[in-house]
Amino acid sequence: MTDKPKVAFYWCASCGGCEEAVVDLAEKLLDVVEAIDIVFWPVALDTKRADVEAMEDGSILATFVNGAVRTTEQEEMVHMLRRKSQLLLAFGACAHLGGIPGLANQSDRDTIFDVVYRRSPSTVNPDGVVPQTQTTVNGYKLPLPGFYDTVRTVGQVTDIDYVVPGCPPTPGIIAGAVNTLLGGDLPPRGTVLAPDVALCDECDRKTTKPETVSLTEWKRPHLVDVDEELCLLAQGLVCLGPATRAGCGAQCVGANMPCTGCFGPTSRVRDGGGKALAAIASLVGSDEPDEIDHILDGIPDPVGTFFRYSLPASLLRRAPIGSRNNTPTATTERSE
Amino acid sequence: MLEVTEDRGAAPEEFEPTIAAFFCNWCTYLAADLAGTSRMKYAPNARVIRVMCSGRIDPQFVFDAFAKGADGVLIGGCHPGDCHYQEGNYKALRRYRLTKRVLDALGVEPERFRLEWISAAEADRLRDVMNEMAAQIKALGPADFSVPDETFPGTDPGLDATAEEAVVS
Numbered sequence: 001m002t003d004k005p006k007v008a009f010y011w012c013a014s015c016g017g018c019e020e021a022v023v024d025l026a027e028k029l030l031d032v033v034e035a036i037d038i039v040f041w042p043v044a045l046d047t048k049r050a051d052v053e054a055m056e057d058g059s060i061l062a063t064f065v066n067g068a069v070r071t072t073e074q075e076e077m078v079h080m081l082r083r084k085s086q087l088l089l090a091f092g093a094c095a096h097l098g099g100i101p102g103l104a105n106q107s108d109r110d111t112i113f114d115v116v117y118r119r120s121p122s123t124v125n126p127d128g129v130v131p132q133t134q135t136t137v138n139g140y141k142l143p144l145p146g147f148y149d150t151v152r153t154v155g156q157v158t159d160i161d162y163v164v165p166g167c168p169p170t171p172g173i174i175a176g177a178v179n180t181l182l183g184g185d186l187p188p189r190g191t192v193l194a195p196d197v198a199l200c201d202e203c204d205r206k207t208t209k210p211e212t213v214s215l216t217e218w219k220r221p222h223l224v225d226v227d228e229e230l231c232l233l234a235q236g237l238v239c240l241g242p243a244t245r246a247g248c249g250a251q252c253v254g255a256n257m258p259c260t261g262c263f264g265p266t267s268r269v270r271d272g273g274g275k276a277l278a279a280i281a282s283l284v285g286s287d288e289p290d291e292i293d294h295i296l297d298g299i300p301d302p303v304g305t306f307f308r309y310s311l312p313a314s315l316l317r318r319a320p321i322g323s324r325n326n327t328p329t330a331t332t333e334r335s336e
Numbered sequence: 337m338l339e340v341t342e343d344r345g346a347a348p349e350e351f352e353p354t355i356a357a358f359f360c361n362w363c364t365y366l367a368a369d370l371a372g373t374s375r376m377k378y379a380p381n382a383r384v385i386r387v388m389c390s391g392r393i394d395p396q397f398v399f400d401a402f403a404k405g406a407d408g409v410l411i412g413g414c415h416p417g418d419c420h421y422q423e424g425n426y427k428a429l430r431r432y433r434l435t436k437r438v439l440d441a442l443g444v445e446p447e448r449f450r451l452e453w454i455s456a457a458e459a460d461r462l463r464d465v466m467n468e469m470a471a472q473i474k475a476l477g478p479a480d481f482s483v484p485d486e487t488f489p490g491t492d493p494g495l496d497a498t499a500e501e502a503v504v505s
Contacts, residue, residue, distance in 0.1 A: 072488060106442060133488050146488035273438075274395035281434040287416065287426045292433050302437045315399040316442065320480050323443030 005061040008040035008052070009091075010081055012074035013101040013151065014067030018092040019043045021168035022064075032178070036061075049077070052084060060084050062181060064091040064164070068101045068312060069152045072133075073145035082158045087181065093167035093262045095154040096192070097272070098312025100167075105311045105318035106303060108149045149321060151312050155190075163192040167262035167309060170248050194247030196266050199259055203241055203250040205231045214285030218298030226256040233283060238305060243269070243276035262309050271315045273307035280306070353473040355408040355466075356401035357382040360390045362420040364412025366456035371463055378463040379470035382410065390414070390451075391424025395435045398449065402439075407479045408448040408469060412462070415453040425453070447472040448479055 011019060023044075025032065039060060040047045063085040069075050082088050093099040104112060113130040117123060133146045154160055164177045177193040180186070187193070200206055209231035219236040226232070232239040232253060239258035241250070245266050252259055265272035280299070286292050299305055307314055359365040365386045371378065383406075387393060390413025401409050411432060413425040432451040439449055450469060454461050473479075 146486075148486050150483050150486070152483075269396075271396045271399055274399050274435075277395050277434050277438060278431055281430040282427060284430045284434075287423075287429070289429065289433065292430055296434055296437060299434075299437075301441070302434060303441045306438065315396065315403040316481050317403070317483055318481070319442040320444070321484065 004035065004037040006039045006059060007036045008038070008060050008063040008081065008085065009043070010040065010063060010065045010077060011043065012065065012067030012078065012095070012154070013070040014092065014094045014099070016043070017168040018066035018094075021092070021166075021171070021174065024171060025174065028175075035182075052080065055084050057083050058086050060086065062087040062089060064089050065154050066091040066095050066168075067154075068094040068098045069148075069154060069157045070101060070104075071145035071147055075148075075157055078154055078157050087161045088154075088158065089177070090154045090160045090163045092169055093165065093264070093309040096163045096165050096313070097264050097310040098151055098153050099309050102151045102153075102310070102312040103304060103308070105151050107319070108321050109147055113147075150318050153313050156312065161189055162187070163190075165192055165194050165245060165263040166248060170251065172249065173247050176247075192245065192264070192267070194245055194263060197246050198266060199241040199244045199246045199248070199250055199253075199263070202246045203231075203253055205229065205250075205253060208234065210234050213283045215283050216285050216291075216295060218295065220298075221257055228256060232256075232258045238280055238299060240276045240279075240306070242279045243272060260308050261306075264310060264313070272310045273303075273314050276306045277302070351474060351477060353381050353407035353470060353478070354405060355382040355410055355469060355473065356406040357384045357410040357412065357466075358387050358390070358393050358397065359384055359412040360414055360420075360425070361386055361388045363414040363418065363456050364390075364452070364454040364462065367412070367454045367459050367462040370456065371459035374459055376459060376463045378466045381470040381473075382466055389419065389421050389424035390428035391419070391421065391426075393428055393431070395431055395438075398435055398439075402444070402448075402479060402481055407476075408450070408473045410465070410469060411451045412454050412465075413451070415455055418455065444479065445476050447476060 009019070009022065023029065038045065039055070040052050063081045065078060065081060065088065067074070069078060090096045094101055098105070117125055117130045118128055131144070131147055133144050135142050135144055162177070164173060166173055169177070173194055180193055195202070200209070208229055213233050215236050217236055218238055221237055224235070226237070227235055237258040239253065240261040241253065241259040243265060244259050244261045245263040247263055250259070261272060261276060265275055269275045284292055284295050286295060303311065311318065359368060365384070368384060390411055393411055398409050411428060413428050414420065416425065419425045429451065436446070436449055440446065447469070452465050454465065
């Protein structure tokens with residue numbers, strides 16, 4: 001064994017894009033491996049849970065956890081990695097804010113099971129089997145992960161030290177985070193390791209934003225020819241740059257796609273979705289209720305637009321359990 | 337010695353909704369003042385929060401109110417054209433319409449979130465709105481955004497030696 005600093009990576013409810021972001025460091029990853037010892041990384045290494053369990057508490061310098069917490073297994077792993085690690089970092093939008101999996105907080109377990117295992121047109125499940133928390137193999141009763149009603153961020157499950165934001169974190173943000181950790185001069189606990197200003201601040205289109213923007217129509221990016229120079233808001237696209245933290249280099253905006261808010265809000269904001277909503281509503285160019293509604297019809301999924309990455313981290317966190325929109329019956333009516 | 341003398345065990349208490357009411361300093365708050373000095377009686381469910389303008393109301397205030405246990409949120413502002421700051425109430429209106437869409441999508445009943453234009457002279461309107469909203473929400477019951485603790489009885493999610501034996505054998 002070496003005495004290089006030990007680092008671990010783990011994934012919870014996520015798509016694998018954050019793992020990809022680490023692999024995207026390409027040859028630089030080899031330099032990283034020179035400097036550190038990766039002791040646990042399920043996507044790439046064969047270390048088992050029991051090996052981590054056997055490590056001494058606090059023996060891992062830093063663990064990067066990506067993904068939201070949806071199951072009992074994920075929760076247990078997060079708690080264990082917290083014990084084993086001096087620093088625990090939420091890596092990526094799902095660990096930070098709940099992410100795309102967090103949109104499931106519009107629903108609940110029973111509804112999700114009903115749709116996925118019974119009602120979706122591609123499902124063939126005549127016995128109506130849904131996930132259980134126990135199974136029997138060769139006469140042994142085995143526990144299986146339980147599926148929570150509510151998706152949580154890693155920070156809602158255990159104490160985290162830092163956040164590496166993004167869906168996924170960009171190479172620049174990852175390098176910056178690693179340099180911060182190795183630099184020794186650590187920022188206050190809980191800091192998001194990215195600039196604490198809005199994305200517009202670093203956007204190339206900033207100078208083209210008119211003094212006032214007043215829109216009578218919201219446009220969707222796949223239905224319009226996007227001007228490559230002009231501020232996207234001025235073009236009628238729902239760009240969340242004004243309510244999103246900078247640090248990504250405005251890559252999406254540079255590719256003619258509006259910002260969807262994956263870095264989350266700045267530190268002065270309590271509810272990123274609420275702020276984004278306020279910013280977008282203020283650009284609606286009408287004083288008449290009916291016309292305002294007509295213009296807002298151009299944003300067909302307001303929760304998915306403003307809370308795309310942040311529903312579990314929002315003030316409301318989820319739709320009320322048992323509310324009219326997320327009972328199995330309501331889903332049945334909609335799907336048939 | 338302190339003794340609890342009140343008998344709380346009798347009839348189940350009727351649900352009394354809590355309404356967070358954000359009132360504009362120049363119109364609706366004065367209407368509430370007028371209702372008070374006129375000794376009007378109306379449902380006491382609102383906790384009134386005075387803001388300088390309905391345009392000050394950030395959607396975060398609304399979400400925070402619901403998250404902290406409000407069963408309804410009422411915004412009171414000046415009639416269109418009457419805003420002390422020219423157009424703050426229009427800003428409030430646009431935000432309200434979009435915030436309402438988010439709450440609708442989350443399954444929150446429309447009666448729980450309301451915007452009303454109530455001028456300083458319309459104390460009777462204020463009374464009627466308060467009474468109506470309190471009655472509607474009382475009929476709906478509490479708004480519950482709490483995230484309940486979830487447990488899975490009889491499961492230990494960890495794989496133990498027995499489990500590994502089982503898979504291997």
